[in-house]
Amino acid sequence: MSTPSAIESVLVENRVFEPSEATVKAARISGMDGYNALCAEAAADFEGFWARLARENVVWNKPFTKTLDESNAPFYKWFEDGELNASYNCLDKHMGTPNENKTAVIFEADGGEVTKTTYKELLAKVSQFANALKSRGINKGDRVLIYMPMTLEGVVAMQACARIGATHSVVFGGFSAKALQERIIDAGAVAVVTANFQMRGGKELPLKAIVDEGLSLGGCESIKTVLVFERTPTACNMVAGRDMTFTEALAGQSTECAPVMVGAEHPLFILFTSGSTGKPKGVQHATGGFVLWAKLTMDWTFDLRADDVFWCTADIGWITGHAYVAYGPLAAGATQIIFEGVPTYPNAGRFWQMIERHKCSIFYTAPTAIRSLIKSAESDAKVHPDASDLSSLRILGSVGEPINPEAWMWYYKNVGKEKCPIVDTFWQTETGGHMITPLPGATPLVPGSCTLPLPGIMAAIVDEAGHDVPNGSGGMLVIKRPWPSMIRTIWGDPERFKASYFPAEMGGTYYLAGDGAVRSADRGYFRITGRIDDVLNVSGHRMGTMEIESALVAKTDLVAEAAVVGRPDDLTGEAICAFVVLKRGVPTGDEAKAIAKQLRDWVAKEIGPIAKPKDIRFGENLPKTRSGKIMRRLLRSLAKGESITQDTSTLENPAILSQLGQAY
Ligand code: WTA
DSSP, X not given: OOOXXXXXXXXXXXXXXXXXXXXXXXXXXXXXXXXXXXXXXXXXXXXXXXXXXXXXXXXXXXXXXXXEEOTTTTSOEESTTOEEOHHHHHTGGGTTSTTTTSEEEEEEXXXXXXXXXXXXXXXXXXXXXXXXXXXTTOOTTOEEEEEOOSSHHHHHHHHHHHHHTOEEEEOOTTSOHHHHHHHHHHHTOSEEEEEXXXXXXXEEEESHHHHHHXXXXXXXXXXXXXXXXXXXXXXXXXXXXXXXXXXXXXXXXXXXXXXXXXXXXXXXXXXXXXXXXXXXXXXXXXHHHHXXXXXXXXXXXXXXXXXXXEEEOXXXXXXXXXXXXXXXXXXXXXXXXXXXXXXXXXOTTHHHHHHHHHTOOXXXXXXXXXXXXXXXXXXXXXXXXXXSOOTTOOEEEEESSOOOHHHHHHIIIIITTTTSOEEEEBOOGGGOSOOBOOOTTTOOBOTTOOBSBOTTOOEEEEOTTSOBOOTTSOEEEEEOSOOTTSOOEETTOHHHHHHHXXXXXXXXXXXXXEEEXXXXXXXXXXXXXXXXXXXXXXXXXXXXXXXXXXXXXXXXXXXXXXXXXXXXXXXXXXXXXXXXXXXXXXOOHHHHHHHHHHHHHHHHHHTOGGGOOSEEEEOSSOOBBTTSOBOHHHHHHHHHTOXXXXXXXXXXXXXXXXXXXXXX
16 A cells, blocks of 8 residues: 555665766666657657567467557457467577577576576476377367466477467466365366475475365366376376376477477466455456567566576566576576575575576575565575675566565665665566566666666556556556556456456556555656555465455355455564454463464465464454445554554444554
């Protein structure tokens, strides 16, 4: 929520870091003049601008003749009669060029083993896997659910789907069996690609067992095939006729597979994300626009060069791992690091040690990771960035949540040694790629600000009626014109797509991001102040409050009613705070602690461990108005530990506020 103090700190943040002359000179988009020229080109001829970029950055099997079709807005179509293949654009196009034998992926396993794969080798792996999918009867248009650890094989599975025109839906390995089942049903998937186990922080954690459990919950009859990557030697349950190991599936398959050309609007993937209502939504992305933007933002935002070693730490289960692990770096011909493990194993210096080991030059991570590593580094010199040689770094990036100026400064000084620009990239699952971000060789940096929209991205801040607000006043972030990598629809629910993102009150064509924002009075720089809907951002992971509430009330033997709000947290950005009314009265002391644990475990089972409430508060009721509406504003104050100064005279039951004061 945009609070007055957040806006104030924008206005008082006056540290500015200009890019060095050498950086500006060497950069692809050079200086603010370079940036302004591109913006002017987009403003003068919007479609011509995008058509030029799409011709220069995508290999088309059949060229498009129409750039943008707005006739059925907001169901926009880009490059519709063009044909391409995403995997071709990431792999085949490098064959016969100097990239053919270049390392595409440096994979570092949880335990430290390193494997390198060239573009040519990766093409062979992807083709072979694509043939395995085909031999199981999987074809263009089928949906394949991918539930994999952070491994090369996860990327191979995604690319193989793209190669045959199958639409993938990756589910993060931390989601529960129930969450998996819901996504399989919603997507109507025909196959699951998974692993027997995943390795995280030295621990072997089951994945296939969760798939089995999810499928056993019912409604998943569409699944005919489960392919199981043998990540560890440990055996797992296999169902005859349905399940096959990777070894079995790949045996005898050719390492050549002709890419299936698809129309530009063909759904490349569906990725589920949380919204403000209970059910997660399947965000559908189109092949042409997504590939264009993934490739182009690698060049623009990261100013990628041939000798860069790029590392995006995001999991392939999130949009960042789609755009900046599975597609962008490959489409741009980069060498990238893929890391299986966690930043704190075997110690909290792992990221810095890996940067040194692999001579990483562009490092892209989330503020939560930075904040947690600051804590460790400041208490143990051995895991401080100073203990590693980070001289290979030239650009740093941040993504997923607002980065507070303190964390920004620490990152800038200790990791970047005051010579690496930080690109604070604002974007969303729905936007498909970066929207508002500094450019390393152009934009003067202001800590905590994502600065200016990329050329062609018509971002603005408006009031409820869609009117622009002046710089310095907060409002709602919108994007006024469509862009190629935008969400096409919510899978199977076009009405929800329209209602969630293109509010009629604003004319029905502005894309509503769901974030509050404010532009600085002097430079017009954007600063994101947080979600304005019922979506929380916990450690950069999106969670819907309604989703967690539904999970809690599904515990019908215990819970009568529940309300969930966010509160600020120094480490995770926001923390989940649940207010719970039990069927059996208000517990206290050890009993309350035990029930709180039971509820947390329940939520982990219903959604996944990332959705566990940090605080649980019990009351005999929730604060409600006389008409029965839950007063979330009061709950947010309680969650923050503020004393209630608001007027509570409209409250039906003011006495319960004191009960809800105790967190378990
Ligand atoms: C938040 C992640 C401030 C924002 C790519 C958005 C950010 C939500 C930033 C999308 C940033 C992402 N500064 N806030 N640089 N990047 N956000 O869909 O609230 O997982 O709406 O996509 O994260 O989260 P999602």
